[in-house]
Amino acid sequence: MTDTAEAPTPPPSEGRAAHPDHLGHVIFITASAAMGGFLFGYDSSVINGAVEAIRDRYDIGSATLAQVIAIALIGCAIGAATAGRIADRIGRISCMRISAVLFTVSAVGSALPFALWDLAFWRIVGGFAIGMASVIGPAYIAEVAPAAYRGRLGSFQQAAIVIGIAISQLVNYGILQLADGDQRGEIGGLEAWQWMLGVMVVPALLYGLLSFAIPESPRFLISVGKTARAKEVLAEVEGKGVDLDHRVAEIDRAMRSEHKSTFKDLLVSGSRFRLLPIVWVGIGLSVFQQLVGINVAFYYSATLWQSVGIDPSSSFFYSFTTSIINIIGTVIAMVLVDRVGRKPLALVGSVGMAIALAFEAWAFSADLVDGKLPETQGVVALVAAHVFVLFFALSWGVVVWVFLGEMFPNRIRAAALGVAASAQWIANWAITASFPSLSDWNLSGTYVIYTVFAVLSIPFVLRYVKETKGKALEEMG
Secondary structure, three states: OOOOOOOOOOOOOOOOOOOHHHHHHHHHHHHHHOHHHHHHHHHHHHHHHOHHHHHHHHOOOHHHHHHHHHOHHHHHHHHHHHHHHHHHHHOHHHHHHHHHHHHHHHHHHHHOOOOHHHHHHHHHHHHHHHHHHHHHHHHHHHHHOOHHHHHHHHHHHHHHHHHHHHHHHHHHHHHHHHOOOOOOOEEOOEEHHHHHHHOOHHHHHHHHHHOOOOOOOHHHHHHOOOHHHHHHHHHHHHOOOOOHHHHHHHHHHHHHHOOOOOHHHHEOOOOOOOEOHHHHHHHHHHHHHHHOOHHHHHHOHHHHHHHOOOOHHHHHHHHHHHHHHHHHHHHHHHHHOOOOOHHHHHHHHHHHHHHHHHHHHHHHOOOOEOOEOOHHHHHHHHHHHHHHHHHHHOOHHHHHHHHHHHOOOHHHHHHHHHHHHHHHHHHHHHHHHHHHHHHHHHHHHHHHHHHHHHHHHHHHHHHHOOOOOOOOHHHOO
16 A cells, blocks of 8 residues: 655745755755655555464454454544644644654554454554654645755655565565564564564654654744744755745745635535535545555565465565565656656556456466465466556556646645545555455455456546646646
């Protein structure tokens, strides 16, 4: 799961950019804030290394296991829904610190659970921190980044998420090697899987420390009357020569003129329940992004490979290599999204994912020989899994969030984005909670289901999704 949210930002003044001597400082500020994205990716996928150990330690079935894995998404949804209001009340930096504390507490609690119930509780706490990070990081970066660099600096959040996913898999693989390939092997008095979940303390503490080294958002400072401090921060990030009084007035004017959209704004005029067509398109994009089964690759890949006879050490290594492919695909998307457009990338991704998922379904349909897939099917499954992640990352992983940030009219953007993001969390939960039971039923059949959704996304994009490349936000309607 690659998931973030965009926040409304003050309109930029044309041509404004940071001076070169200030740009390094702005990059440091942005990278520090993006540590929340790193933790988002890390915490989301680190559980991949502990799934089978948790199943064995607590002797639970697939349905119960799935709820323990998926329950974090409840916390994610709550955290994402409340983070904006918390940040508006106490500030972006304070919100980051709360998130860092929650990540730290969740890591310690998950590594040292008394029983299955409190492991599930700490998963919810970590999920709440993920939800907060998914909102606060992009909002803060958008508010401190100079207009000329806002797009590139905003991409730090997505890059940090995919790097966090990759690092979590690398750490899991390293810990497994120390435990001689046994997920329940003992290292220093704790089992390997406990170390996997506990190591997140390190980046969580770093995130907290970095929050003391970066300034509060000028937008928040102005909203609470701290105009003098806001000018200092604006001078830090935009450099000398900027008319600070004009900038403060500009931001204040933008905040006063903002229309705070509500759910009622999303309804067809005169209707109490019918959503506007454009809102349904946003929900469709969000749901299709998840129903192709992408988070199976990040939550369950080690379990998947072990279920078809691959040894734990190799399965963890393949989880790491798919996360590297995820980074490569994300970079490709960032390079191409403004050149070739959002819609072409989405269509290419849908076709590539459908083909790759079909090959995976075929490979998993083979009978196991001595507990393993036949050699040909095993190679096909591994290659297809990597191809699937590549096509997702270079298309739907990035493009959906670009679409959601651009496709809605100004008057409903915030509310519509919130509804679409909520739909995405629900679809994410549905896939995460259902995979263990579905794979027990029929692994090949499960991938056929994902293939069908990838195929259906093609006519959906062709018919209902409009290209937003090169259009001003004011043109959306």
